[in-house]
Amino acid sequence: MLTGMRQRLTWLTIYAVAMAYVESAVVVYLRAIYYPHGFDFPLALMPPGMLAIEIGREAATLIMLLGVAALAGADRWERFLAFCLGSGARTTDSRQQRRKLALPHDRWND
Numbered sequence: 001m002l003t004g005m006r007q008r009l010t011w012l013t014i015y016a017v018a019m020a021y022v023e024s025a026v027v028v029y030l031r032a033i034y035y036p037h038g039f040d041f042p043l044a045l046m047p048p049g050m051l052a053i054e055i056g057r058e059a060a061t062l063i064m065l066l067g068v069a070a071l072a073g074a075d076r077w078e079r080f081l082a083f084c085l086g087s088g089a090r091t092t093d094s095r096q097q098r099r100k101l102a103l104p105h106d107r108w109n110d
Contacts, residue, residue, distance in 0.1 A: 008072040012082050015068055016089035023061065023090070065090065 034044045046054070065086045073079030 005074075005078065009082065009085060012068060012072050012086050013089050016065070016086040019061070019064065020090045020092075026057075061090075 031039050034046070065083055069079045069083035069086055072082035
């Protein structure tokens with residue numbers, strides 16, 4: 001049983017890291033569009049439609065993590081553990097990937 005859970009958590013971590021890479025690429029693209037001379041203050045305002053899309057993207061990310069966690073865990077505590085692991089791996093790796101993908105002139109690449 002423990003081996004099966006380890007295997008599921010390993011795949012969950014791989015999924016979260018891959019998802020973090022995709023999300024990091026989106027952030028780099030958005031910064032290149034909205035901040036062509038580097039991410040700096042004052043922040044550029046997003047059009048209202050883009051803000052709704054960004055909120056929807058973040059909600060979809062949480063739903064994907066919940067869905068994968070539901071499949072990874074046999075009971076509610078395993079599902080909670082899987083969600084926490086996936087969320088933590090995604091968040092940590094997303095920041096690392098953004099630093100790697102950041103444009104050279106982007107001083108706010110974290």
